[in-house]
Amino acid sequence: MVNFNGNLLSKNTFYLNHENRGLRYGDALFESIRVVNGKIFFWEDHYLRLMASMRILRMEIPMNFTMEFLEEQIMAAVKANALLEKPARVRFTVFRNNGGLYLPQTNDVSYIIETSVLDSPFYTLNNETYEVELFKDFYVNPDMLSTLKTNNKAINVVGSIYAAENGYQNCLLLNNEKKVVEALNGNLFLVKDQLIKTPSLKDGCLNGIVRKKLIGILGALDNYNFEEAFISPFELQKADELFITNAIRGIQPITKYRKKEYGNKVASDLLGKLNAAARLN
Structure with a gap:
């Protein structure tokens, strides 16, 4: 399941199209986030970086994009994928909505939250050849x-x-x-x-x-x-x-x-x- 603008959808649902600005121009930001047993690691830092990055890219930050609201949306995706009691990787992507060429028709945004399971609940040292x-x-x-x-x-x-x-x-x-x-x-x-x-x-x-x-x-x-x-x-x-x-x-x-x-x-x-x-x- 993925969380698309607050709607939990099957991963094989076609909810994006060829006009997506993230696809066309890379007009998007993302955060890679570790969530363990329902706890988001360093959530405030991720949130503040995302907000600052959106401002730099002149994206319109929705009024409801509070720390609490976005945390709820992340946890909804984690729960929908049965990862509340497991370590999870979350990708939170924000992209400008469809319309325009290089010049957007709008600065409004949409978001996608994806999850996948991780091997360990904590950071571990990889001793293999690197x-x-x-x-x-x-x-x-x-x-x-x-x-x-x-x-x-x-x-x-x-x-x-x-x-x-x-x-x-x-x-x-x-x-x-x-x-x-x-x-x-x-x-x-x-x-x-x-x-x-x-x-x-x-x-x-x-x-x-x-x-x-x-x-x-x-x-x-x-x-x-x-x-x-x-x-x-x-x-x-x-x-x-x-x-x-x-x-x-x-x-x-x-x-x-x-x-x-x-x-x-x-x-x-x-x-x-x-x-x-x-x-x-």
């Missing part, structure tokens, strides 16, 4: 739009195909200044000695939810130094650890980049703190 490479066919243009979670993900799609064709588990994206920005599906963190770095939003990376949470966690710890600063490709092979963050996986350690292999001691430590933050959220 090799990455730079994706250099196309570059991220660092601006405010690149920080949003929009449906314009052509570089991520092509990069994912490149990774699969070449036996990598992921790729790292560069911006047009050749700085390392992020992974195909999340933010990047680098560990060298006691220093932990992640690219700045000014470099063009996604304004990730778990990125934000980890920055807050690191700011309260005395045993690590943290900074938002650009990462050069050269630094990758000098690092002790690299890991990727997103709202569904939590923290994914990178085990290999070219000839360099990495540990996951810091990633493991931070994962426990992230799970604690999720429970307290």
Whole structure:
């Protein structure tokens, strides 16, 4: 079942057509959300990011789009798919309504809420081989739009195909200044000695939810130094650890980049703190 504008519909229902602006122009935003036993992880952060992104894209925010209303709509979809007592992945998509060419006829929006089951109720560390490479066919243009979670993900799609064709588990994206920005599906963190770095939003990376949470966690710890600063490709092979963050996986350690292999001691430590933050959220 999917929740389309408050109506619970079978997944094979034809409720969109060829005029959909998300299909035509990528005129849409989405949030990937983890829900465990009826609890939405970091819901306030997801909500505030969605509202800010809608404003940036000049979408009309409906009066009923309160935190409470959208939470009710998410939970209705979770319940309809018998996932109230299971870990679930939720995709909440908002798109501008049909009409117009590049210039919309309206700024009013519709939404779709989809769900699927997850393997674990909490973030877990994946210790399997996770090799990455730079994706250099196309570059991220660092601006405010690149920080949003929009449906314009052509570089991520092509990069994912490149990774699969070449036996990598992921790729790292560069911006047009050749700085390392992020992974195909999340933010990047680098560990060298006691220093932990992640690219700045000014470099063009996604304004990730778990990125934000980890920055807050690191700011309260005395045993690590943290900074938002650009990462050069050269630094990758000098690092002790690299890991990727997103709202569904939590923290994914990178085990290999070219000839360099990495540990996951810091990633493991931070994962426990992230799970604690999720429970307290």
